[in-house]
Amino acid sequence: MKKETVRKEVTTMKDIAREAEVSVATVSHVINNTKHISDTTRNKVLRVIERYNYVPNSAAKNLRQQSTKTAGLVVSSFPDSFVTEMIFAIEERAKEMGYNLLLVNTNEDRDYEEKTINLLHSKLVDGIILSPTSGDIQYLQNYTNDNFPIVMVNRYESTIENIPRVTGDNFQLGYDATLHLLKHGHKKIGFIYSYPNVSTTNDRIRGYQEALKQYNIPINDDYIVQGYAKVKEGATAAEQLLAKDDQITALFVQNDLMTIGAISKIKELNLSIPDDIAIIGFGDFSSSHIIEPPVTNILLPPETIGRTAFDVLLNKINNPNYMSHIELPPSMLIRKSCGC
């Protein structure tokens, strides 16, 4: 039951060599400038290449050179403006450095993540930038033991220390945003996170709790709910929080889509922002300032994180012993939704 494959007539270096009446080695040297070739021969070869519209077979090249000038980028989610901008920055930096990017989205599926990294490993890419999903990623240890370059971006896994990483300071982020709300007099602050058991969520929650502790406010785990990084689920999470007898007066939401969901739910309930419910979102998403009221956000710099991550990967590729844990500070973009 073999599939009938239509054999493609693809020009190889051999064809070019034959046509130009030189050896394949010469063709290769002309293409790669690896040896001095006389102008006559060089031009003869180039003309044939031109005529046949010849492009060297990358698989063969990769196999021989043990390098692909391609990097893998494995992210766990996608249409969230922070991640999108980070991807964009990595892409851009890769382009600048002469690399291509193989982008894969695991959609928070741990098994798929492992499978993908397996696939990307072994010379399909020179290295991987990974934003891991939750769960045990000890399997990564095998790759790092093999000296296969991996760097973590945005999220990290604290049990694995020997992988370089570039993230935001999410503890500080959680702390700063919460403190801001506390200063406005809020005592019951809801926290809507995307996914559990990932460093971004964990660290922000720790920061949130630390701020509350400093204000001597008891920590209530019921105030911390999941919103799956989506509009609808963000709305549901907000609804759930606002339905409590406790009269929560502020919301701290961890991504743009959930923020939009939460705001639409608050409006639907005919509550006023920020008078009834204050809200702080995450990331400088573009509609923030035209939403009514304009949304106050706490941010991390996606471009810097992305570009830095790629540079770190490059360092790791060139030097297997390279190591660094880079953490970038958050900042706040204060508008109206927090009550300022």
Added chain:
Amino acid sequence: MKKETVRKEVTTMKDIAREAEVSVATVSHVINNTKHISDTTRNKVLRVIERYNYVPNSAAKNLRQQSTKTAGLVVSSFPDSFVTEMIFAIEERAKEMGYNLLLVNTNEDRDYEEKTINLLHSKLVDGIILSPTSGDIQYLQNYTNDNFPIVMVNRYESTIENIPRVTGDNFQLGYDATLHLLKHGHKKIGFIYSYPNVSTTNDRIRGYQEALKQYNIPINDDYIVQGYAKVKEGATAAEQLLAKDDQITALFVQNDLMTIGAISKIKELNLSIPDDIAIIGFGDFSSSHIIEPPVTNILLPPETIGRTAFDVLLNKINNPNYMSHIELPPSMLIRKSCGC
């Protein structure tokens, strides 16, 4: 000045074969299920594979099999919700069909697009889904002559008819949105597009003009301005349109970011939406319904377009003679900004 390369100790199939005391062929057959191997041998091999955490070298596999199970996706822009969702859909469909996706963003750079396709060609990928940027893309003809599978998505180039494509019906889209504004009594309608000389823009403008013509309204090219698909530039475009003596009363904007920019500019000018200026945007972006007033959009289905595009590519890969031009109809999501 050769770079000192640290030779990586990578386990090959030969190592596995030696260790399991079988031939490399047997190892290959175990891995690929290409021949019946006794349970004893199979297990012996599998154990060694497990122990060494062995993964076959894809470059070698690709070279031999003349197939990579990877598709290239070349887009010309990125952080726009329509494109993002389309990419997401293509990704998802590729995953379902056992393919990986090599995503490259050309950022509207024609030369980079050509270079990228050159690179992706020749067995780095099995085929390419392309959303071409403007300019002469006759160079594509070389690839299609080689039977290299390419399909165009979202945008197309009308001078090349022998490449399958999946797009929206943008003429209809331009027509419908404009007609809607005309029915509300608007006569001076500004049109803000992202990039010139691409089919999406051209077709929508044709639709826009056709609608005006049917209402016997003279076409004024000054009403058609560029917004570069970005928030800031969208705002500038809106400002430029509203500054005219003509008193434009409606805006038809071709992507989410520019729509957000235009709205913020209108608010900045203390004009009311929809009373002073009606506005119709494009795409069902998530903040549409919480912006004040909620934004009316005309849409195309990014998921259907994306999934279909991948299926078309698959057809083209399996059958070089496959051909189709698929055009999906627009729909409208009416909210308040149009004056309804």
Added chain:
DNA sequence: AATATTTAGTTAATCGATTAACCAACTTGA
């Protein structure tokens, strides 16, 4: 019992480049 078929493996050619090692012819220098 002789022959045919099945099972379980092996051998070796192959994919299309890169590149170290080699070589021939020509220059240069003393």
Added chain:
DNA sequence: TCAAGTTGGTTAATCGATTAACTAAATATT
């Protein structure tokens, strides 16, 4: 004039898999 160096190439091994063709042993068939 002859050794040394330079120029402009070529030869052939190699990267790490896949797979057609082959073989030996075991099993089935007549």
